[in-house]
Amino acid sequence: MNTNSRHIISLGCILFLFSMLLLFPDICLSGVNTGIHLCLTALMPSIFPFVLISNIIMRLGVVQIIGKLLYPVMHLFFRTSLYGGYAVFMGFFCGYPLGAKVTNDLLEQHLISEKEANRIICFSNNTSPGYLQNYLLISLLGPVRHKIFFILLYYIPIILFGILSGFTASHTNRSIETFQSRRDSDSYNHPEPFSVKTLDTCILESFKTMIKLCGYLIIFSILSAFIYQKLPIHLPFKYFLASLCEITTGSYYLSESVYPLPVKAVCCIAATSFGGFSTLMQTRSVCTNKNISLRRYFSARLLMAISVILLYLTALNLFHISL
Numbered sequence: 001m002n003t004n005s006r007h008i009i010s011l012g013c014i015l016f017l018f019s020m021l022l023l024f025p026d027i028c029l030s031g032v033n034t035g036i037h038l039c040l041t042a043l044m045p046s047i048f049p050f051v052l053i054s055n056i057i058m059r060l061g062v063v064q065i066i067g068k069l070l071y072p073v074m075h076l077f078f079r080t081s082l083y084g085g086y087a088v089f090m091g092f093f094c095g096y097p098l099g100a101k102v103t104n105d106l107l108e109q110h111l112i113s114e115k116e117a118n119r120i121i122c123f124s125n126n127t128s129p130g131y132l133q134n135y136l137l138i139s140l141l142g143p144v145r146h147k148i149f150f151i152l153l154y155y156i157p158i159i160l161f162g163i164l165s166g167f168t169a170s171h172t173n174r175s176i177e178t179f180q181s182r183r184d185s186d187s188y189n190h191p192e193p194f195s196v197k198t199l200d201t202c203i204l205e206s207f208k209t210m211i212k213l214c215g216y217l218i219i220f221s222i223l224s225a226f227i228y229q230k231l232p233i234h235l236p237f238k239y240f241l242a243s244l245c246e247i248t249t250g251s252y253y254l255s256e257s258v259y260p261l262p263v264k265a266v267c268c269i270a271a272t273s274f275g276g277f278s279t280l281m282q283t284r285s286v287c288t289n290k291n292i293s294l295r296r297y298f299s300a301r302l303l304m305a306i307s308v309i310l311l312y313l314t315a316l317n318l319f320h321i322s323l
Helices: 003-023 025-060 063-078 084-094 098-108 114-124 129-140 147-166 180-184 196-230 235-245 247-255 261-274 276-286 294-319
Strands: none
Touching: 003 025, 003 196, 025 063, 025 084, 025 098, 025 129, 025 196, 025 247, 063 084, 063 147, 084 098, 084 114, 098 114, 098 276, 114 147, 114 294, 129 147, 129 247, 129 261, 147 261, 147 294, 196 235, 196 247, 196 276, 235 247, 235 261, 235 276, 247 261, 247 276, 261 294, 276 294
8 A cells, every 4th residue: 555545545534534524423422432442441451450460560571571481371372482382372362452452562672583573473362351341241241151161262262373373483493592692682672670660660661562452442442332323234233343343342243233142242252353443553563573464463363353253153053062
């Protein structure tokens, strides 16, 4: 896409949002309220502590220690390097978009290669198990009997993608010495002693990241509210588009629908696996390194969402698992 096309698209988005503010102030107010509520009750409590801890770990230079502990398992399954395994671990257990942020930070500090960064970001940037179980399967969908089944349904395509992509990895045995000469030329990459100043810097960086994430969440919550309340299309397409925009609000709309519980559950899991455009923009905001390919990331997440649906249909037909 050339520069003129990007400018036209950006101008169109700005005019669309401005028109919504003028024509549908009630929708904007509803979307902003929903977005702020989600930021305060879902995003900040679940993401901020891990962003802060990750920043402290990077500043203190203890990634190598953690990487050594994780390396045997992560290299065995995903063929990751010493530091790449740390990014995969954080992405699996801490939620969107921390896996992308850690991957970007490691690449910026020359601790992993561009090839490995573009490979692991596709399967390391996931929602957290806490979000799946507490928010999606308990708060929204209610008494789902086979919670473990649906959590596995989400993670199986991701794990398989990571394992299969590892077969093409030829750089994963690189250790700390591999990028030493490049890291030594950047003073920022040297470990810092723990101090109040270091903690202050990590807190400010963490809040800067969270402000960007909350901003995108609010914008796409407004778009989801507009789609759900004003767009003149059939209801199933409203649920589909709202989930594509923002998975949290889209999943909420799906949970309130009249569809059977198995249909709502698999749609919510598939939407969460894809991540939605809100998560894509959040991922883009934390990936400051331009060598990370978001096009490849987008294709991988779309493939995983389709795989979730196919796995569910297969399990339903073979094992007759019901909710």
